[in-house]
Amino acid sequence: MLTKKQWEFCLDEIGKMFPDAHCELVHSNPFELLVATLLSAQCTDVLVNRVTADLFQKYKKPEDYLAVDIEELQTDIRSIGLYRNKAKNIQALSALLIEEFGGEVPADRDLLTTFPGVGRKTANVVVSNAFGIPAMAVDTHVERVAKRLGMNRWKDSPLMVEEKIMRWTLRERWTDTHHQIIFFGRYHCKAQNPACGECPLLPLCREGKKRMKHVG
DNA sequence: CTCCCGATAT
DNA sequence: ATATCAGGAG
Structure with missing residues (x-):
């Protein structure tokens, strides 16, 4: 299982990869x-x-x-x-x-x-x-990334994932973190062909290490 | 658990 | 052809 220290390292790296992550749903109110x-x-x-x-x-x-x-x-x-x-x-x-x-x-x-x-x-x-109310929305990307890293068990509900991430993340950074994980999941840790070979989180990623071993 | 459902990527 | 996509309700 992923430790809190490892999670903080992940957020650091993901933040460096997607510093300008934001809400991509266009809206004006x-x-x-x-x-x-x-x-x-x-x-x-x-x-x-x-x-x-x-x-x-x-x-x-x-x-x-x-x-x-x-x-x-x-x-x-x-x-x-x-x-x-x-x-x-x-x-x-x-x-x-x-x-x-x-x-x-x-x-x-x-x-x-x-x-x-x-x-x-x-x-x-x-x-x-x-x-502007701090919240951690768990969508398909957030759930996939969290479970691949090994934050939770595969059977855990989205609510369990949400609570774990909130416990391990500074409240004022919940919304930022949420967007950065979505970008990470959408463009790097993708559902179909995740870029594990060029991922800074590979050394501590449960699923990533398993995948690399299976591929070659 | 199943159903809702078109567009796109693989 | 099949998988996936900023899920939710019955």
């Missing part, structure tokens, strides 16, 4: 980020940004999403995939925002989690990026 993050489930952020470029011109407020038929919204986001669930959730969430929150996105992680289509990961992304 909390509501847009909430919608963009909901759309990003099982889909690349490049595809999300391609759709929201037009979507956010057409739909500015929660009322705008409720003013069209569900079929029209489905068509507007179809290329994203999972579009039926996502369209339904966006409309339900818009109605909830209007009825209960005056049309404003609440800056509260646990409250956001009760919204339709908004789980813990999406809520963490919104509060950290839109409101």
Whole structure:
């Protein structure tokens, strides 16, 4: 298992590799980020940004999403995939925002989690990026990197990963670290062909050492 | 656990 | 052809 000292070394190296890591979901207010993050489930952020470029011109407020038929919204986001669930959730969430929150996105992680289509990961992304509240969102990249390094057991839930990373990382660096791990996972420690051969973390990486041995 | 689902990389 | 993508709900 990875030690805390080794984890701190990893953060140092990953930070040097991706010093300007940031949120790649294009948005200009909390509501847009909430919608963009909901759309990003099982889909690349490049595809999300391609759709929201037009979507956010057409739909500015929660009322705008409720003013069209569900079929029209489905068509507007179809290329994203999972579009039926996502369209339904966006409309339900818009109605909830209007009825209960005056049309404003609440800056509260646990409250956001009760919204339709908004789980813990999406809520963490919104509060950290839109409101500056320290949070550690565990998506597919963060979970993969943490488990490859050997922070957790392979069967551990995303919540276990989240708690372990938060315990081992300075609170004021949670959001930064979150973005840097995502960039590391997306461009270096990739799902399909991870660049273990040129990885500074290889000497302490459980999965990396196993892979290098198997390859040659 | 299964289902939702189109676009892209491998 | 198959795997993966800033997951969430039933």
